[in-house]
Amino acid sequence: MWRWFHQWGSPKFFYHRSGALLPVLALASVLILGCGVVWGLLIAPADYQQGESVRIMYVHVPAAILAQSSYAMMAIMALISLIWRLKIADAAVQTVAPIGACVTLLALATGSLWGKPMWGTYWVWDARLTSTLILFFLFAGVLALRNAAGQSQSAGRAASVLAVIGLLNLPIIKYSVDWWFTLHQPASFTLTERPAMPFSMWGPLLMMVVGFYAWFFLAWLIRLRHELVKREVRTDWVQQMIKQ
Amino acid sequence: MLQIESLSCFRQDRFLFKDLNAKVLPGQALQIVGENGSGKTTLFKILAGLFDEYEGRVILADAGRPLYLGHRYAVNDQLTPIENLNFLLKLNDIQQAEGLLTAALARFQLCSGLDQPCAALSEGQKKRVALARLMLTSARIWLLDEAFSALDAPGRAVLSEVCQAHLASGGTLIFSSHQGIPEFASAAQLHLKAEL
Amino acid sequence: MTLLLRELKILLRSPAGAIQSLMFAVLVIALFPLAITPDPDQLAPLGIGLIWVVTLLACLLAADKSLASDYADGSLEQMVLSDYPLWWMCLVKSMAHWVSCALPLLLMAPILGAMLAMPLDRIVWLMASLVLGSPILSLFCMLGAMLTVGLNQSSALLPILIAPFLVPTLILGTQWATTGGEAFYGYMLAALLCLSVVTLPFATAVVAKIAVSR
Structure with a gap:
């Protein structure tokens, strides 16, 4: 276990081994996302209440799920980089933060587009939307700190501490927003509490979720490999690669 | 006693210094010499324990916590x-x-x-x-980063007297200075040269 | 204790910072009736929320100053190197921030409340919620100050980093005051305060070590 951890923690080993994953992830994300889009947008039935607008769900829900889990992944990487001082974990934090922020923004944008036909306005202070907005601010904080503090290792560690504290606070933020919401308006209609979905709807939804994850890991891996080469440009293995 | 073994520091994409070796015994002084930006302050921070992104070893043998006086001197x-x-x-x-x-x-x-x-x-x-x-x-080990600058001649004289008394009592002194300090002309020197 | 005395002495000899954040709060509260309406019936329900938001902003804006001089003159380095537990010093710094920033606002709350035509019982609950809530603000502000100290534009960066963390405090504090002291929110706010006091100084101490190595 420790050996495995050590091997994959080495930028050189990681770079050479992870190359094989790229085509797999690329193929998976294109295929699954393609099928999911066709199935969800063209074949799946329209909702009897919401009509065609329900199809936004096939983008919104995967984006919202991915937004939360990408923050968790970023914070776990941050914790690893703080405890074991793994350079690769720090690079992982740095490269996943912009992707996570974009996905969170996508979840917000699609959520507000979905809100228009459902609530009649683009923005409602719904508990879920509000906590997603705060999640976006958390991502923005990590990115801003990273940018302001430059490329040094101490900058990475400061951003990592912030990410970890953010993860620990996320449940507190989420619960407090929920209390706030239920106090102000008893939940009448939320995006998630809905009657059981037929397979013709959750099938494509599940496919989109898997596809989003595949795409996310692909984007992360590409960025991470790029970042590793940039950081290690003075080491022998990168110099050798440049020569070849 | 303070000992530095193959100390390297990599900062902002370049080596500040590489493979430094030095050994300072009780009663001895060591002068760190180098131009601006050669990593003197970083070396002092490493010795003081403020900065830990380095390779190699710093050994402070049974001397307790060193006293660090940087060019920001906490007044x-x-x-x-x-x-x-x-x-x-x-x-x-x-x-x-x-x-x-x-x-x-x-x-x-x-x-x-x-x-x-x-x-x-x-x-x-x-x-x-x-x-x-x-x-x-x-404290037995004194780390004085640019302690002699901003002082007038009498001030420098007092400081070097105090330092000599410290050495005489078996203390260790590590200092950096751009001016030559005549009293410490015979001290060992560690030259820092930034590698590009 | 000596450390706290040192902080208080520094505060007393340069009260400009504390006065500034107080003036900021009074000024902003004075702007709301001008921008919304002078009608007491419409202003009164907004009072608790407005004063809480202004307190939060005043704390955030003053936070970077509380560490700037210690960083610039090297005191922070000496604190990290000292034999004292670093978390205790971070706690002391948070207390000093609270005394300089939140305490004056807390004492001014009756006047601010009167400016917004709040009834007396509301003002009492507002002050109670600030007593429990504002130390949490100070603890987080000190964390933010430590994260950004020595960086360019730290005063602009700090609110972006820290504001999301203050959301639960804001929600629980304002809810507790508006519901007239409903026990649930009070307990939750107290629990949050205990949790913050126990954990945040340690996190700030970790960040302090990073800050001095910049």
């Missing part, structure tokens, strides 16, 4: 010299009678205005307040 403008000194000693858990504090300040030729906030003092005088700490500490 608060709102506090009087006595209060500043008290705070810095308190941080290292040293309790001294006020008489000793005034004596230490007097050694560095600060006799009046001890109950005025340090904002009224000149840069050199503030430095003397910080240096007065040397008279009261029990």
